[in-house]
Every structure is written in structure tokens, then in C-alpha cells.
Amino acid sequence: MATEEDEVGYMSDKCSHFTEVLVKVFGEEFGDFNNNGFISAEEAFNYSKYRLKDQNPTIYDGYNGELDITISKYELDYLSDCESVDGWKTIDHTGGIGGDLWHLSEIDCTTNSPTHCWYLGNENTMHYNNDMNNSLLSPEINLGVNPCFTFYEKSETESYDSLFLDISTDNWSSYYSYKITPHNKWYNHKKDLWGKMIHLRFRVESDESIPFDPYTCNGLFMIDELVIFSDRTVR
Numbered sequence: 001m002a003t004e005e006d007e008v009g010y011m012s013d014k015c016s017h018f019t020e021v022l023v024k025v026f027g028e029e030f031g032d033f034n035n036n037g038f039i040s041a042e043e044a045f046n047y048s049k050y051r052l053k054d055q056n057p058t059i060y061d062g063y064n065g066e067l068d069i070t071i072s073k074y075e076l077d078y079l080s081d082c083e084s085v086d087g088w089k090t091i092d093h094t095g096g097i098g099g100d101l102w103h104l105s106e107i108d109c110t111t112n113s114p115t116h117c118w119y120l121g122n123e124n125t126m127h128y129n130n131d132m133n134n135s136l137l138s139p140e141i142n143l144g145v146n147p148c149f150t151f152y153e154k155s156e157t158e159s160y161d162s163l164f165l166d167i168s169t170d171n172w173s174s175y176y177s178y179k180i181t182p183h184n185k186w187y188n189h190k191k192d193l194w195g196k197m198i199h200l201r202f203r204v205e206s207d208e209s210i211p212f213d214p215y216t217c218n219g220l221f222m223i224d225e226l227v228i229f230s231d232r233t234v235r
Contacts, residue, residue, distance in 0.1 A: 025039060025044050026039065026044070026069070026070050028074075029070065029071070029072045029073045029074055030072065030074050030229060031043050031044055031072070032072035032074065032075075032076060033046070033076060033079065035075060035076050037071060037072060037232065038066075038068035038069070038070070038071055038072060039068070039069055039070050039071075039072050040066040040067055040068050040069060041066070041067040041069055042066050042067070043066075044069065072232070073231060073232060073233050074229040074230065074231065074232060075144050075229060075230050075231070075232035076227070076228075076229050077141065077142065077143055077144050077147055077228040077229060077230050078141045078226070078227065078228040079226070079227050079228075080225075080226040080227075081112065081113040081114070081116075081224070081225055081226075082104065082109070082113055082116050082117050082118050082223070082224045082225065082226065083104075083113065083114060083115065083116050084104070085104065086139070087138070087139030088118075088136060088137060088138055088139065089136075089137050090102040090103070090134065090135065090136055090137070091134070091135040091137055092133070092134055093133040093134070093135065093203075094131060094132065094133050094134075097131050098129055098130070098131045098132035098133055098134060098206070099129045099132060099134065100134055101120045101121055101122065101128055101129065101132070101134055102118060102119070102120045102134055102135075102136040102202075102204075103118075103119060103120075104116045104117070104118060104119070105117060105118075105119035105123060105222075107119055107123055107222075108154065108222055109224055110152045110186050110224045110225050112225050113224050113225050116224075117154075117222045117223060117224035118136055118202070118222065118223040118224065119220065119221070119222050120134060120136075120204050120220065120221040120222075121219060121220035121221065126212075126217070126218045126219070126220060127211055127212045127217075127218070127219045127220075128161075128204070128206060128211050128212075128219045128220060128221070129206065129211060130206055130207065130208050130209070130210075130211050131206060131207070131208055132161075132204055132205060132206040132211075133203065133204075133205050134203070134204050135166075135201050135202065135203040135204075136201065136202040136203075136223065137199065137200075137201045138198075138199055138200040138201065139199075140171075140197060140198075140199060141197070141198050141199070141200070141228060142196065142197055143193060143194075143195060143196055143197065143198055143228065143230060144229075144230025144231070144232070145230050145231050145232075145234045146192075146230055146231040146234060147192070147193040147194070147228055147229065147230040148190060148191070148192055148193065148228065148229055148230070149190070149191045149192075149193050149200070149226075149227070149228050150188060150189065150190050150191075150225075150226075150227045150228075150229075151188075151189055151223060151224070151225060151226045151227070152186045152187065152188055152189070152223070152224045152225045153180060153182070153183060153186070153187055153189055153221075153222065153223055154183060154184065154185060154186045154187065154221075154222040154224075155180075155182035155183065155184070155220065155221045155222065156182075156184055156212070156216055156218040156219060156220050157182050157212075157219060157220075157221065158206070158207075158209065158210065158211060158212060158219060160206075160207045160209070161204070161205065161206040161207060161211060161219070162179055162180075162204070162205050163179070163180045163182065163202065163203070163204055163221050164177050164178065164179055164180065164201075164202070164203045164204075164205070165177070165178045165180055165189075165191065165200065165201070165202060165203075166178075166200070166201040166202075166203055167191075167193065167198060167199075167200060167201075168198070168199045168201070169194070169195035169197065169198055171199065172199060175201070177203075178191070182221075186224070193228065202221075202223055204221050
């Protein structure tokens with residue numbers, strides 16, 4: 001008989017994290033990266049491998065096709081693991097006063113992103129600047145039905161400095177702005193979207209006082225693993 005732990009995909013610290021990740025992939029029906037409507041064994045394995053680092057299982061059989069395991073209700077609209085620029089660009093809204101510090105960095109990354117993240121800060125000092133208004137701007141992204149945006153964030157910031165997510169459906173003639181609560185460990189945010197076409201912007205504003213926590217001496221913002229998915233069952 002299945003226990004409550006089995007029903008929710010419970011894993012003890014001694015169990016394989018690979019199995020835990022597969023439970024998450026299948027349970028959320030997400031992981032269909034070739035957008036064919038199915039999650040295959042290969043996709044589940046590839047989705048898991050970066051999260052697992054040194055816990056990757058070895059595949060012994062020689063099967064080189066795709067083995068479809070479960071149907072996915074989600075359609076992938078957009079994916080960036082932040083290993084390349086992927087059409088994103090940076091903007092300094094202060095005309096050089098605050099500086100332009102968003103860049104791809106190997107200083108940290110989520111477990112699903114091989115080596116890089118988007119990083120706002122000076123890697124030599126681990127601080128960002130005073131008086132910043134610095135944006136990381138997405139390319140145009142087309143959306144499906146009932147789209148949802150997920151991304152990972154990690155920040156070390158002074159209390160009066162902020163990270164915002166700006167969303168525009170009319171090429172920045174107008175936009176909605178949401179303040180993102182900072183987390184000192186990688187945190188997965190989810191935001192429902194709307195419309196058929198969208199631009200996204202991560203924007204950091206800092207004030208004129210010291211731009212880092214005096215106890216940790218660090219001040220930085222990091223973004224990784226950007227995914228937008230929609231409902232393929234509704235048309």
C-alpha cells in the first residue's frame with residue numbers, strides 16, 4: 001500500500017535526488033522541451049542532469065530514440081538557461097551615473113543551469129553601485145494560452161535597493177511593475193502572464209547610500225533559468 005510519503009513524492013536525504021526530480025517533472029507534466037506533447041525518458045533525464053551534478057545515473061542500454069513516458073499538458077513558449085545572451089540586452093537609465101552592471105557570469109548558477117547566470121554587480125568587489133537604474137531587457141516573446149513565467153532569483157541587497165520585474169504587452173508604451181522580494185538562496189518565482197506578445201525587464205534601483213549589507217559586505221542580484229509555458233489543452 002502506498003504511504004503518504006509515496007503519494008507526495010517524498011524522498012529522504014538518503015534517497016536518490018534523481019528520482020525526486022523525475023517525480024517533479026512528471027507530477028507537473030512539465031519537461032516537454034521538444035514541444036511534441038510528450039515527456040520522453042531522454043527529456044526527463046536531460047532536465048534532471050544539471051540539477052543533479054555528480055548524482056547523474058548511468059544509462060546502460062543503447063537505445064538512441066525517444067521513449068515517451070507521459071503526456072504533457074504544457075507547451076513551452078520560451079526557455080533560457082542563461083548560458084548565452086539569447087537576445088537579451090542591458091540598459092543604463094541613468095546616463096552613466098549608476099552604471100551598467102548586468103552581465104552573464106560564472107560566479108554562480110542554479111542546479112539546472114550548467115555554468116552561468118545573469119548577474120548585476122562587480123565581481124571583483126561583490127558590490128553593485130549607488131544610484132543605479134539598470135535594466136535587463138528580453139527580446140519579444142510570443143505567448144500561448146494561460147501563460148506562466150518562472151525564473152530563479154538570488155540577491156544580497158541593502159534594504160532600500162530593489163529588483164523589479166516589468167511586463168509590457170505594447171512594446172514599452174506602457175508596462176506593469178512588480179517588486180521582487182529578495183532571497184539569499186536561489187528561489188523559484190512564478191508569475192502569470194497575459195496577451196499574445198510580451199517583453200520582460202528585470203530592473204535594479206539603488207539609492208545613494210552604501211550598496212551592500214554591512215554584515216555580509218556583499219551586494220548583488222542574480223537571475224537564472226527563465227521559462228514561459230502555456231496550456232496546450234485550451235485553444
